[in-house]
Amino acid sequence: MPLKRLTQLGVPIGIVAIVVMLVVPLPAMVLDVLIALNITGALLVLMVAMFVKRPLDFAAFPAVVLVMTLFRLALNVSATRLVLLDGYAGKVIDTFGHFVVGGSLVVGMIVFVILLVIQFVVITNGAGRVAEVGARFTLDAMPGKQMAIDADLNSGLITEDQARQRRADVHAEADFYGAMDGASKFVKGDAIAAIIITLVNLIGGFAIGVAQLGMPMGEAIQTYSLLSIGDGLVSQIPALLLSVATGLIVTRNTGDDDMGSDILRQIGGNRMPLRIAGFAAFSLCLIPGLPKIPFLLAGGLMLLASTRVPVEEEPQTPEQREAEALPSPDSPERLAAEIQVDALGLELSPDIIDLVDPSVGGDLLDRVKALRRKVASDIGIVVPPVRTRDNIELPARTYAITLFGIEVARGEAPPGSVMAIGDLLGNLPGHPTVEPVFGLEAKWIPSELRAQAELSGATVVDRASVITTHLSEVVTQHAARLLGREDVRLLTDVVKRTHPVVIEELTPAQLSLGEVQRVLQSLLDEQVSVRDLVRIFEALSLRAAVSKDLDGLVEAARQALGPAIVAPYLQSGDVHVISLDPQLEHRMLESMRSTEQGAVLAMDPELGQRVLMQLTALGREAEEADQRPVLVCAPQIRAALRRMVRPTLDRLPVLSYTELTGSGQVRSAGVVTGDLSLTTAGG
Structure with a gap:
């Protein structure tokens, strides 16, 4: 039988055997072996309890206490059966009854009572009390420990895996001390059972010896008393070892060494x-x-x-230790640490700090953490930790979002309010505002009026959701800036684990990390997700063999991602497109010029202005028809046309014809001609 299978079946089979021992008589020789195993097992448990570095390293201890207690009681029952039936319970019990106590009934009784007092009054009661207090304190401390873990995770001090492990340790610690509180009751009950069993053996043995076996009263008392005391001592020695192990476990603090090393070092x-x-x-x-x-x-x-003890140095004050731990103020390390800026920051005015205080229901930190996961799954980059702090210079009820230390967005989150978004808000009291992401008319209303606002048809959003949505929009808009060289290295390492050939062909043989970073930044700059890195890298590898021009690399990657790029703009399987007149498109192709920033359209300014005006009008018509249009053109001019329309129509996606292949039904939302007349889909 394999070892793993044997370990899985060993304990269940042993427990069943213990239950059988309670019913089936055992020969004296087998009982001797089991008693020796019981004493040795109890000694092993005690040694393990002493050598663990923290209580959770012996998390199975409560179950071990239960099994060992049940085993010892089964041995008591088997020994009692042999004592009462045969007047003999094996060599081990006989030896304890004659040699250990010197064959003296009085000495045996005194030793037995002393062991009971030590176990029941001193060790068991003390361990039970410590386990009870430990369980209570551990449960009370769980919320604070969870908050500390979340704070470390949000501040970037630990990773997601480390936070998950710490949470598991907190739950395991609470479960352990709760189980130990119950296990201590088993130990106390075992001590009580030992007294009752010994009395039963004494009284029952005396009655059987005199009434059934016809023994003289003196001989019956001497024989059965020594056997009963021997049985009690054989049981109490492993019980005492297990009680000591219980006391050691519940009083053990987490340390770097085993208990013996810690005690000797500290004493x-x-x-x-x-x-x-x-x-x-x-x-x-x-x-x-x-x-x-x-x-x-x-x-x-x-x-x-x-x-042998080394001379102890004078203890340092916390200020001295902190001063020694930090580099000198003029050192390059200290100066470098002070000039570093956070990639992404969220600043709150002092009156809205309650948003990050879990004691009053603030869950903003949890939502920001969830936002990082959502952004990673949506656009394929790992957002740096968001440094959340208060800023007394901000106006009341205001928050600010910073990027590399520079404020890029600001909004309001009045305490005790929720944002109502809708057209019928005139009857609701509150402060008019504008929804920060989509620019919709809204109003901050008292939280008590939430139900009333929802009944009037308004969309009601709490403060934390407003800030999180605003932060998500800022991250999406500036994703290209947030993608650093180290992030690209991390992404390539992730792909290399599953597709090593793709990375080996691409970098550094064909493209450097910096060139890959520029391509990914260009994709992110146009709101294109880079989750499918395998296809992106494969397309770059093929294109880089021909040319390393940035626009060409980006177009190759976009062509590989065509369906994924079009997917966000599909409506019921249709994509609504604004196209260019062929003559206008040809003029644009002829006017293309290469610059350091990429290809641009050197068109006549008046013609370019007319094109932008028509695009604006067509986009407005499509939006009024509840459509989400995209501008399509030849792939050769797509990048240049995007640079032309971006300052005016930043939200208008520019796609190439090749990206529309296999992306559903294409429906025209208008054609741009470049003259003053507009050619729409219906005209």
Whole structure:
């Protein structure tokens, strides 16, 4: 049988065997073996409890306590059966009854009672109380630990995987201490059961010996008392070991070493206490009548140990430690750290800090974290951590979004308000505003009027959603700037794990990381997702073998992503296009000029102005018809035409004919001719 299968079946089979032992009689020889196994197992559990570095390293301990307790009780039942039936329960119990206690009934009783007092009154009660308090404190501390993990994740101090592991550790710790609180009850119940079983053996054995076996009363008392006490001692020794292990586990703090190393290091880590203890032992020798040699030996050992302790340095204040940890103010490292700016930041005025305070229901940090995941899945880049901080210089109820330390957007989020978006808001009290992403008319209304606004047909959005949506729009618009060289390296490494040949052919053989970065930035600049990096890199590899011109590389990547580029503009399977008159398109092709920033259209300014006017009018007509039009042209002029229309019509996508292939039904939304008349789809 494979080892893994054996480990899976070992414990269940053992538990079933323990239950069988409660019913089926065992021979004395088998009972001896099981008693030896019980004592050895309890000793093993104690050693494991001492050598773990933290309680969670022995997370199975509560279950081990239950199994070991059940095993010991089964042995008690089997031993009781043999004692009462045969007056003999094996060599182990017989030896404990005669040799360990010297064959004396009184000595055996005293030793047994002492063990019970130690286990039941001292160790078990103490461990149970510690487990109960530990479980309560661990549960109370869970929300704070979760908040700390979320704060570290949002600030970029830990990764998503590290945060997931920390959350699992927090839940595991709570479950462990809760289970230990219950396991301590098993240990206490085992001690009570030992007293009852011993009394049953004493009374029942005496009655059977006298009534059934015809033994004299003295002989019956001597025989069954020694057997009962031997059985009790054999049970109490492993029970005591398990109780000690329970106390060690619940009182164990997380450390870097095992318990023995931690204790010796902490007790013997200071020279002065050892010296004081040594001289105190010497001073006890002055008391008349006390033996001198034991105290001289103890004091000598303490003084000898103190000489092995290194001289302790004067403790530093927190300010001194912080000053030493940081480089000097004039060092290059300190100056470099101070001049670094955050890639993406969110600043809040002091009166809206409640948005990030979980104690009052603020969940903005969680939403920003979810936003990073959403952006990664939508456009294919890893957004840097958003540094959220307060800014007393901001006006009241205001937030600001910064990019590389420069403010790029600003909005309002009044406390106690929600944003209502709609046309019928005149009857609602509040502060008129404009929705920051789409420019829709809106109004900040009191939160209490949310239901009323929804009944009037308005769309109601809470403050955190407004800020998150605004932040998402800013990230999407500036995704190209947020994509750094290190991010490109990370993306290529991810692709290399699954498609190594694609990366090996592309970089650095054909294109450098900088050239790949420029292509990806150009795609992101036009709101094109770069999630499908495999097809992008394959297209770049083919194009780079012919030319490394940036516009050509971008067009090759866009052609590979054609259906994905058109997909956002499909409406019921149709794409509405604004096309160019063939003569106008030919004039544009002739007017193309190459510059350092790429190809541009050197057209007559008057003609260019008429083209923009017609595009604006056609786009407005399409939007009024609830359409989302795109401008299509030949792939040779697409990049140049995009540069021409972007300053005026930034939201108008410019696609090439090749990108429309296989992208649904194409419907015309108008044709741009370049003259003063407009040719629309219907005319």
